[in-house]
Amino acid sequence: MENNIAVKVENVSVMFNLNKEKVDNIKEYFIKLVTRKLRFTEFWALQDVSFTIEKGERLGVLGFNGAGKSTLLKTVAGVLKPTKGSVEVEGVIAPLLELGAGFDSNYTGKENVFLYGATMGYSRKYIEERYDDIVAFAELGDFIDVPIKNYSSGMRARLGFSIATAVDPEVLILDEVLSVGDAKFKAKSEKKVQSMFDKGVTVLFVSHNTAQVRRLCNKAIILDHGKVVASGEANEVCDKYDALVKGGKK
Amino acid sequence: MGEKTENLKIVKKSKFLSDFVKYRYLLSEIVRRNIKVQYRDSVLGIFWTLLQPLLTTVVLALVFGGFFGKKADGISNYVIYLLCGRLLYDFFSQSTKRAMKSIRLSAGVIKKVYVPKYMYPLGNVISCFVTFLISLIILAGFLIGYGFTDKAVPITPYILLSVVPIAVLFILCVGVGMILSTAAVFFKDAEYLYDVFCMLLFYATPIVYVVDSMNMNKYVQMGIMANPLYSIVGMFRDCVLNGRMFNMNHLLYSLAFSVVCVIIGALMFKKKQDKFILHI
Structure with missing residues (x-):
């Protein structure tokens, strides 16, 4: 090419x-x-x-x-x-198709950041370096330690968007x-x-x-x-x- | 021309490897997620991996101990006998069942993002393997506990060789898991059928009974001996319960069976994985 x-x-x-x-x-x-x-x-x-x-x-x-x-x-x-x-x-390549497709609803926001990142093929270290930015951008505050199943759809989408664009x-x-x-x-x-x-x-x-x-x-x-x-x-x-x-x- | 196709092959091979290296963190995340989520909302949490085999063994010992336990000549300790078979069987049935459902349950991801799909059945088998290893603590506890009674089991250096049947069982689970996960994508019925099959397998494996002490039909006995779990459980019991070297024929048979399963599973999976997205 x-x-x-x-x-x-x-x-x-x-x-x-x-x-x-x-x-x-x-x-x-x-x-x-x-x-x-x-x-x-x-x-x-x-x-x-x-x-x-x-x-x-x-x-x-x-x-x-x-x-x-x-x-x-x-x-x-x-x-x-x-x-x-x-x-x-x-x-x-970062696909921003239907955000949050890789989330596990029993997992907390924080755990999902790592799971989602792993799904996109990133290493733990790579995600750790960007973790603070992701949380700050998603504006989830204390909700980051709450299981995703209790999130509103807007919160889910925000978290998905933040992870997908943090890389x-x-x-x-x-x-x-x-x-x-x-x-x-x-x-x-x-x-x-x-x-x-x-x-x-x-x-x-x-x-x-x-x-x-x-x-x-x-x-x-x-x-x-x-x-x-x-x-x-x-x-x-x-x-x-x-x-x-x-x-x-x- | 020949050189070109060879180059292409090398590229393909290294893509598999580089994919595995790139996504190895995904594998560990899948394993971690499965273990964490399984016991998340229960009060006792991870202790259930110990408690569950303990309680089911107590039930089995109460139900079958009187009937088979006395009849089973040459078995020094029926509870340990039961536990050995039960733990190995549980690992096999749970890991293969979960691997089977793994593709369907990850449909949301597979439809949206490129991931090496074999990570899902593999990750499910590994997470069950981890809980299985934890549950071995129960077995160790019983071995030590019985050491102080007259039913003591001879502990010899051969107990270290029990890693061999465990490794063979792991290979078997990966192979069967790959086959089932591919099949279940195309035929959902396979999940229900397999549940029934697992029940049959429970009775076709000498978990609660001893083959030699049963007056079995010759063909039934041959059928049971063709079951790779028979050889694997037998090897494990030789190491742990009888404190002796296991039968080499058991190793050869079960290892060959497991490797063939992995090869069939990998080929099936590789051939069909691009079609998964159309069916899930």
Whole structure:
């Protein structure tokens, strides 16, 4: 991979088997196998998607519901393996998808900081060094020693956001998480993300909101039914997307 | 061309290693979490790892002691006999059951973040292993306690060799855990089936009875001897209860069985792990 490229997505296609009926027990499976009722319908969530993001670039991904945006993020995050094609990511990647997914609800906030950090592949020492910053940023105070199950959803999200952004990732995947917590925390988190931008982090941002994409990104693509239908400068692509939305409403 | 594919192989291998090194802290966090959360809200906490085998052994000794205990010739101490089998069986059934559920219970993480997924079954087996090691204190307590009575068990240097059956059992649990965790993702029924299987296994392992003293059908006896837990428990009892060297055939059989399980489990897991996300 060339030096200045952070994310390279090449001819990525992802196929799902849409079972007509869900088969999840052995008895049903055999009955259907014998009676030849085991049918699969192929569904291509992504088809031949290619793009590259250079280091420091911020790419917005626009698209309607079901266009394949989340599938694309999952393949870039390495959670989902593409059926065809390849994804290469250079450097540390921090997925900000659904904050707090790795939390254990019986664990206290403090214990969850370490568990979550470990899930993201960091060492204990690395997390210890950042622990104070994380707690301070999440504004949890004494609640840090209370089990997570007693947290409000806002508190959970705040803690998740603080851990995910405490590290210095090279690639940041944002899935409309900028609306975390109350107005005060929202402003604070946007500021934090902005400061990461200033440090030159590479961003992959998924949204329906063209205003946000125009503000945060310098490049964008539009996904429609798993295909890239437009790509280029953020403003141009957003104009196209807005036109599409208007066209749809007609 | 040949050189290129070889290079690729090296890259892949080192990715496995570097992944393991990078995520080894996750493994220890999973182990710690499992142990901490298990006893979190109970008053006695971690003492339950000692209390539970103690109480179940008392129950088993009361129920079966009169019936099998007197009949069992050549057993110097029925309570120790029972405890040896019970502790090993408990570790096997609990660790494999938990490993089986581990992928489903970590679905939230696996769907969102890239993690080496084998960490979950492996971490669950290790956490059960730790509580198993703690519960061995009960066995040590009984050995010392009986030392002052006429039912004293001969303690010989062979007791140190008991680490061999324990190590084999650990390998077996990892292998079976990997197989079950993969199977359970695709067929949830496997969890219920396995519960029944474990009950069968309890009776197919000489925990409460002695094989030689039972007038068993030849085929039933062969079936019991094919059970790797039979060999492992037998080895453990030889070291701890009888104070002698264990049977080498037992070691060879159970070790081979366990290693084959690990190989099958690793291959299954590796082949199917990319599909997990579609089913959990």
